[in-house]
Every structure is written in C-alpha cells, then in structure tokens.
Amino acid sequence: MITLRPANERGTANFGWLDSKHSFSFGSYYDPEKMGFSALRVINDDTVAPGAGFATHGHRDMEIISYVLQGSIAHKDSEGNVEILPAGEFQLMSAGSGISHSEYNASKTDPLTFLQIWIQPNTLGNPPGYQQKNFGQAIGLTTIATPTGANGTLHIKQNATLSQLILAPHSELTYTIAPGRKVYVHQVAGKLMVESQILSGGDGAKITDLQTITLKNTLDDQSTALIFDLP
Structure with a gap:
C-alpha cells in the first residue's frame, strides 16, 4: 500500500524569521492521524531568515538529522561541538541522555533552508553524540545512516536506514x-514516480506491505529524494 502525504497539506508555522512546513504533528500543528510513521517522528522543511535561528534549547532520547538544502547552519552544542553545516551535508545529533544546542543561519544576507528530521531511538539514555558528513551527489542510491555506522555511514541508534x-x-x-x-x-527536488504515484518537492509517501517498489524519473530534470527504511 502507498499512502501519499501531499506537500500542500502539511502543517505550517510562520514566525517571520522562520517559515516551517511539518509533514507530521509538531509544535502548534496537531493532527492525531499524522503523529509519525513507524520510528520516523518529524520531517520539518524549515526556511530561516538571514542571521536568525533557534536559540539554545534541549533534547533527549531522539535521533535528530539535519540536511541542508540551501545556505549553512551554524551549530553549537553542550558537548563542545561548534560546526558549520553547509548545503549538501548531513548532520546526526544523538540527543541520548540530554543535550542542548543552538542552530543559526550562518549568513547575514542569504536564507537557510534545511530539513529537520527526528527518529525515535530503540534504546534510551545513551551518551549524546554528534556526526556530520557530506555524502556527495552520486547518481543512484547512497546510504546515509545505518544502525551500525558501517562503510562510513552515520551511526543511528535505531533499526532504520536513511x-x-x-x-x-x-x-x-x-x-x-x-x-x-x-x-x-x-x-526533495524534481519529481519522482513511486509505482503509479507522482511525488513533487515536499511530498511524502508511506509504503507498507510491499516487497519492491519501482522509483522512476520520467522528466528531463534530475530527481532527489530521501528514503527511510523503518521497522
């Protein structure tokens, strides 16, 4: 079964400095039918104004992935990590037993656009951790995060693969x-045919009870998507 999550039906929040679209319930947007999918809890599509950002705040027992689409994130956390995350890079922050961090648009002139993704861990109270990597733009399927961190992937504390x-x-x-x-x-960008369903930027698709899916790009432009393989 394939169930679409259209981009234009996502929850929204606009605070002036932040324009956010929520694939699942988050903050003031609540829909009991959209509380996540398996261990995937949050996909927020965030645009942050120049120089603005999220002041220091805390998390615990959550695997938090950021994927920068445009601009750069200035990251600082209570574990001593002070990093710049440019477009194309993935960051995985394992909140574990507790971590505080801030995220700001590193530019004073250009907007920042990134995906904020939360995945619930399968063990609680782990030591906090931080990982960051650019996996390039190779054609085909590139593994980003795995439960073991094998072959240079980010190590996620859940039986999930991104x-x-x-x-x-x-x-x-x-x-x-x-x-x-x-x-x-x-x-993420372009269009993608998932079996007979067509996805555009921001669209999502929940897939259950299938053994294979055919993913097809029928257009003249490149197509980019994230695929979460979940328990």
Missing part, C-alpha cells in the same frame, strides 16, 4: 523491501 536517491532524467531504480519493514519516501 538513503539519498538521485535519479538522472529518464531513469529508474527498483527498491527491495525486507519482510515486515516499512518505507517512507520524502521528495
């Missing part, structure tokens, strides 16, 4: 789903 899918124009890929697993596809 992959980046980049399809060249007029190409396709078959994705195999293990028995009992669920998949969520979030379209």
Whole structure:
C-alpha cells in the first residue's frame, strides 16, 4: 500500500524569521492521524531568515538529522561541538541522555533552508553524540545512516536506514523491501514516480506491505529524494 502525504497539506508555522512546513504533528500543528510513521517522528522543511535561528534549547532520547538544502547552519552544542553545516551535508545529533544546542543561519544576507528530521531511538539514555558528513551527489542510491555506522555511514541508534536517491532524467531504480519493514519516501527536488504515484518537492509517501517498489524519473530534470527504511 502507498499512502501519499501531499506537500500542500502539511502543517505550517510562520514566525517571520522562520517559515516551517511539518509533514507530521509538531509544535502548534496537531493532527492525531499524522503523529509519525513507524520510528520516523518529524520531517520539518524549515526556511530561516538571514542571521536568525533557534536559540539554545534541549533534547533527549531522539535521533535528530539535519540536511541542508540551501545556505549553512551554524551549530553549537553542550558537548563542545561548534560546526558549520553547509548545503549538501548531513548532520546526526544523538540527543541520548540530554543535550542542548543552538542552530543559526550562518549568513547575514542569504536564507537557510534545511530539513529537520527526528527518529525515535530503540534504546534510551545513551551518551549524546554528534556526526556530520557530506555524502556527495552520486547518481543512484547512497546510504546515509545505518544502525551500525558501517562503510562510513552515520551511526543511528535505531533499526532504520536513511538513503539519498538521485535519479538522472529518464531513469529508474527498483527498491527491495525486507519482510515486515516499512518505507517512507520524502521528495526533495524534481519529481519522482513511486509505482503509479507522482511525488513533487515536499511530498511524502508511506509504503507498507510491499516487497519492491519501482522509483522512476520520467522528466528531463534530475530527481532527489530521501528514503527511510523503518521497522
């Protein structure tokens, strides 16, 4: 079964300095039917004004992934990490037993756009951790995060895998789903056909009870998506 989550039906929040679109319930946006999908709890599509950002605040027992689409994040946390996260890079902050951090638009002139993703861990009270990496823009499927951190991937504390899918124009890929697993596809840029369903930027698709899915780019522009393989 494939269930679409259209971009234009997402929750919204606009504070002037922040324009955010929520794929799942978050903050003042509440929908009991949109509380997450398996261990995937949050996908926020955030645009932050120049020089603005999230002041220091705390998290615990959550795997928090940031993926920068435009601009750069200035990150600082209570574990002593002070980093700049530029466009194209992934950051995984394991909140564990507790961590405080701030995130600001590193530019005083240009907007910042990034995806903020929360995945619930399968163990609680872990030591906090920080990882950051650019996985490039290779055509095809690139594994970003895994439960083991094997082969240079980010180590996520959940039986989940995050992959980046980049399809060249007029190409396709078959994705195999293990028995009992669920998949969520979030379209980042371009268009993607998931079986017979078409996803545009910001759209999502919940996939259950399928063994394979065909992912196809039928257009002249490149297609970019994130694929979450979930318990």
